[in-house]
Amino acid sequence: MLNQKVNSYYQRPGEMSGLGRFITVEGGEGAGKSSNLAFIQALLEAAGKQVLFTREPGGTPLGEAIRELLLGHKHTGMADDTELLLMFAARAEHLQRKILPALEQGAWVLCDRFTDASFAYQGAGRGIADDRIALLERFVQGALRPDLTLLLDLPVETGMERAGNRSQPDRFEREAETFFNKVREGYLRIAAREPERVRVIDASPALEAVQKQIVDVMQGYLDSLDG
Numbered sequence: 001m002l003n004q005k006v007n008s009y010y011q012r013p014g015e016m017s018g019l020g021r022f023i024t025v026e027g028g029e030g031a032g033k034s035s036n037l038a039f040i041q042a043l044l045e046a047a048g049k050q051v052l053f054t055r056e057p058g059g060t061p062l063g064e065a066i067r068e069l070l071l072g073h074k075h076t077g078m079a080d081d082t083e084l085l086l087m088f089a090a091r092a093e094h095l096q097r098k099i100l101p102a103l104e105q106g107a108w109v110l111c112d113r114f115t116d117a118s119f120a121y122q123g124a125g126r127g128i129a130d131d132r133i134a135l136l137e138r139f140v141q142g143a144l145r146p147d148l149t150l151l152l153d154l155p156v157e158t159g160m161e162r163a164g165n166r167s168q169p170d171r172f173e174r175e176a177e178t179f180f181n182k183v184r185e186g187y188l189r190i191a192a193r194e195p196e197r198v199r200v201i202d203a204s205p206a207l208e209a210v211q212k213q214i215v216d217v218m219q220g221y222l223d224s225l226d227g
Contacts, residue, residue: 020050020103021225022144024114027152028184029173030159031203032210033112036152039211041110043218052102055112056090060097063090071170078171080126087118088136095141114146116190116198121172124186125179148221150214151191152203156180159203 025040027033037053044051058067066086069075091114102109115137122128156177163173191198199217203210 020105020107020109021147022099022103022109022111024111024116024146024149025152026113026116026120026149026187026198027203028120028154028156028159028180028187030162030164031152031154032162032207033152035207036150036201036203036210036214037110037112040150040214040218043215044108044110047222049108050106051110052098052107053110053112054094054098056094056114056117057087058090059094059099059111060090062093066090071172073171076171080122080128083126084118084122084128084133084136087122088140091115092140095144100144111146114149115141116146116149116151116187119190120183120186124189125175125183146197148217149198150217151187151198151200152210153184153187153191153200154202154204156184 023040023044025033025037041051041053056063057070058064066089070078070083070086070090099109099111115133118133118137119130123130123133160177160180163169188200191200201210201213201217
């Protein structure tokens with residue numbers, strides 16, 4: 001059912017006039033996703049777009065319950081495959097209940113992380129082979145992929161220092177620096193493979209400089225649709 005719905009909708013939304021667009025924001029710990037997601041949403045709304053903001057894992061009542069399992073500390077010995085399958089279980093519900101209905105109604109969906117995070121965290125970070133993750137990606141998503149992804153990138157040491165000034169770390173944030181270096185490398189490999197979709201934003205300078213980069217990328221993307 002879900003796969004049929006995805007495939008019937010997604011020739012790709014960017015190729016279908018009148019339909020919404022799917023934009024994702026990715027990045028490691030301390031990259032500043034929260035403040036910049038709000039900034040991107042404001043840019044899109046200023047451009048006259050109806051925007052639905054959501055997040056992964058989560059986005060639905062069931063997805064948020066799964067998020068608690070994944071980020072909480074009750075199951076610290078969780079097997080890597082279990083972690084990956086829970087991510088995609090939450091994603092399947094998210095697509096069915098929230099993302100696809102919004103896109104079909106013409107809304108622009110802005111999502112805090114999506115499947116690139118699975119390739120970066122469970123793939124590069126945990127060491128699960130990309131082809132196994134890609135199998136789940138095809139099973140759950142069909143042809144659906146984000147139209148545009150902004151990758152907020154910065155050195156791991158800087159990101160961990162920033163993240164350390166926040167609230168109590170979740171289960172992922174307690175990983176060692178070597179893990180996050182692998183995650184960053186995984187994200188950058190994705191960006192190198194798909195430069196048209198994944199735009200790398202240098203998240204290391206002050207917020208104003210980061211957001212100037214975001215404005216340039218978003219304006220260029222909006223102009224390309226108008227053209």
